[in-house]
Amino acid sequence: MSIINNLINGTNFDHKSLNALQKVTLxxxxxxxxxxxxxxxxxxxxxxxxxxxxxxxxxxxxxHYFSIMTVHPIVGIFGSTYQLVFAAFMxxxxxxxxxxxxxxxxxxxVWLLITIGTALAxxxxxxxxxxPLYTLYWPLPADxxxxxxxxxxxxxxxxxxxxxxxxxFIYNIYATIFQRVGVHKDKTTKELLISGFGIDGMLxxxxxxRGKQPYTKEPALALPxxxxxxxxxDTFLDAIVILSAGVLVLVxxxxxxxxxxxxxxxxxxxxxxxxxxxxxxxVADGLVLIYVAGSWYLLATLIxxxxxxxxNVARAALMxxxxxxxxxxxxxxxxxxxxxxxxxxISGEMVTAFELLTQGLALFITLVTLxxxxxxxxxxxxxxxxxxxxxxxxAVPAAIIQADMGMNRILHNTQWIIFAHVHIAxxxxxxxxLYSAVYxxxxxxxNNTTMFSKKLTWMHFWLYLVGGVGMGAFAGxxxxxxMLRRHLYVNGExxxxxxxxxxxxxxxLIAWVLFLINIVLSVGVKxxxxxxxxxxDKTASYGIEPETVAENHRA
Amino acid sequence: xxxxxxxxxxxFHNVAYTIYAFMIISVxxxxxxxxxxxxxxxxxxxxxFYTYIGFLVVMGVxxxxxxxxxxxxVSQDITRHDITPDASYKFEVxxxxxxxxxxHVTVQCGQTIEFDxxxxxxxxxxxxxxxxxxxxxxxxxxxxxDVNGILDxxxxxxxxxxxxxxxxxxxxxxxxxxxxxxxGEDLMKVKKWLTVVGCKEEGGKK
Numbered sequence: 038m039s040i041i042n043n044l045i046n047g048t049n050f051d052h053k054s055l056n057a058l059q060k061v062t063l064x065x066x067x068x069x070x071x072x073x074x075x076x077x078x079x080x081x082x083x084x085x086x087x088x089x090x091x092x093x094x095x096x097x098x099x100x101h102y103f104s105i106m107t108v109h110p111i112v113g114i115f116g117s118t119y120q121l122v123f124a125a126f127m128x129x130x131x132x133x134x135x136x137x138x139x140x141x142x143x144x145x146x147v148w149l150l151i152t153i154g155t156a157l158a159x160x161x162x163x164x165x166x167x168x169p170l171y172t173l174y175w176p177l178p179a180d181x182x183x184x185x186x187x188x189x190x191x192x193x194x195x196x197x198x199x200x201x202x203x204x205x206f207i208y209n210i211y212a213t214i215f216q217r218v219g220v221h222k223d224k225t226t227k228e229l230l231i232s233g234f235g236i237d238g239m240l241x242x243x244x245x246x247r248g249k250q251p252y253t254k255e256p257a258l259a260l261p262x263x264x265x266x267x268x269x270x271d272t273f274l275d276a277i278v279i280l281s282a283g284v285l286v287l288v289x290x291x292x293x294x295x296x297x298x299x300x301x302x303x304x305x306x307x308x309x310x311x312x313x314x315x316x317x318x319x320v321a322d323g324l325v326l327i328y329v330a331g332s333w334y335l336l337a338t339l340i341x342x343x344x345x346x347x348x349n350v351a352r353a354a355l356m357x358x359x360x361x362x363x364x365x366x367x368x369x370x371x372x373x374x375x376x377x378x379x380x381x382x383i384s385g386e387m388v389t390a391f392e393l394l395t396q397g398l399a400l401f402i403t404l405v406t407l408x409x410x411x412x413x414x415x416x417x418x419x420x421x422x423x424x425x426x427x428x429x430x431x432a433v434p435a436a437i438i439q440a441d442m443g444m445n446r447i448l449h450n451t452q453w454i455i456f457a458h459v460h461i462a463x464x465x466x467x468x469x470x471l472y473s474a475v476y477x478x479x480x481x482x483x484n485n486t487t488m489f490s491k492k493l494t495w496m497h498f499w500l501y502l503v504g505g506v507g508m509g510a511f512a513g514x515x516x517x518x519x520m521l522r523r524h525l526y527v528n529g530e531x532x533x534x535x536x537x538x539x540x541x542x543x544x545x546l547i548a549w550v551l552f553l554i555n556i557v558l559s560v561g562v563k564x565x566x567x568x569x570x571x572x573x574d575k576t577a578s579y580g581i582e583p584e585t586v587a588e589n590h591r592a
Numbered sequence: 593x594x595x596x597x598x599x600x601x602x603x604f605h606n607v608a609y610t611i612y613a614f615m616i617i618s619v620x621x622x623x624x625x626x627x628x629x630x631x632x633x634x635x636x637x638x639x640x641f642y643t644y645i646g647f648l649v650v651m652g653v654x655x656x657x658x659x660x661x662x663x664x665x666v667s668q669d670i671t672r673h674d675i676t677p678d679a680s681y682k683f684e685v686x687x688x689x690x691x692x693x694x695x696h697v698t699v700q701c702g703q704t705i706e707f708d709x710x711x712x713x714x715x716x717x718x719x720x721x722x723x724x725x726x727x728x729x730x731x732x733x734x735x736x737x738d739v740n741g742i743l744d745x746x747x748x749x750x751x752x753x754x755x756x757x758x759x760x761x762x763x764x765x766x767x768x769x770x771x772x773x774x775x776g777e778d779l780m781k782v783k784k785w786l787t788v789v790g791c792k793e794e795g796g797k798k
Contacts, residue, residue, distance in 0.1 A: 302737065
């Protein structure tokens, strides 16, 4: 009876008490976790095919299998991760700067565009079997002998909508940061720019070395906002690259549909690869790492209620990370024999190795900040944050190992990179950081709604952590045994490791179900529907001071 | 230390990374445990900040120096245009089919072979795999021509130091047409394409 009551009404959640900013944040969060479920199911289908499990034959058909593989990252990275990150940041920037969000309407457009775009891309792959994979290696996305022209057009339009939504997020973030209201009423654009790029942190360090007074004792922007500011530069560049690649594919598909196909050889495949990877890598090696570092710093300060350790170094390191992220794309092209050797050596190996330094620094600063605030209560948000640190602690060196001309020759395109690096970085590193943020922000965004069950929270944590690390590790080992990442195996070639990876994947899926149950029973179906109804309170900011949040997390 | 083939290198890599993974997990577990304790924890080892940063730099750069000096195919790849191979095999790929590819290749132990694969349409891959499924080497095969319409080369030199029989697999996805639409069998896989003979059991020339 109580569960049914919770299912309908939740614990003490009242959607009518939420303001416009809280509601738009929760709408995107809901969509993000629904897409997370979809991506987990897709992943499990692929795991079961590779584990030779008795599932319907159609999943093993190449056009179906690879269409799943094509939309899996689109749904996971854009539909789920982008939505969650954008929602968190469009809430956090007003929260941290104590200024209203520039436009709630635009924030609504962002989650709608990303949701519709992701759905279109998914539908095109599901119904037409459009499957050029997310890498879109030229000229495969324009190969109409293998793929439906209509499917291709719908897919590209879907991805374009996601990118337009992304540009909307970027505009909203910068417009909010540069608004001269509240604490920034007397700040100039120049001061905000200097702070946003972390130049004030560098000048502080430089002055300290020369024994002079700091450039500024109170930077205009808080460190997490600086991380959002800088990560969003990469988000913008990435959106432009993906959009322009999409336009190129769209032009070829439209000409093909009109009966006048263009010559695909007019576009140099290797040059295109360089351009596309430059943009795509700004996600993996740019905005993700910068956003994650910023989130760690924010979570560490909110959980401990103390200042960040070595804040000026952290600010400067974020700037370094931004510059590094623009110069590392060649590590994706170490197996391309036409790629100049110097680019492989400098961009692919040496500059890429800097990521070990920048991410190692972020890990160090976060750990020391937590350590200095001992003793702390092991709350879910702290546990998830530590889980996120483990994820990146495992995933970053796994990639640095492969970003080497010797290792890449025998690891490129194997399951090693996609599991030991990408899946552990995303599932464990990024998502556990995001779950930590969810638990930290939950009382603020939902007006102190009680979570239905702590037991479910901890079950989710352990299943997710063990399943995520396990799947990444065992599937990664299959990569060491020679298993390719973009390949269909139908004879159970790597069965043992795939079965274990599938078991671990199931743990992640079950964890998501438990998380969903916990959230639904906390918010209630009425509350869930209410989130999508217009807010009575049109306020676009949140008044709680960040410092007061920390009080709840102290031991 | 020198790795004469991918089997040795991957075995070393597997052990090294597993040790590292357990180490980083253990550090965070130890950290989490002591984070909640009221008593001050005794550090197992005190690492100054700049030593830690130095360690990261050394690991990042040293890793490449280590592999350059222990993996023979790195320097061979960089200087491949100045090396005369013992044999060359040049062939094409088009519409998911290998064209002008020799039916079978036999290599004597220690020989350095050049493979030059050209694509007439899509991005493919060229990889040699042992019968246990492990990878010996691979490269991407990009399409394209120069201004005179001559197909772009995707060339690699490889020295074989161990006996074995190798399959060819396209290591890059090129669309579902690379597979049988019903059974899912890889249509581009060439079984037992290359055989290496004349090596000692532990590798190297007899």
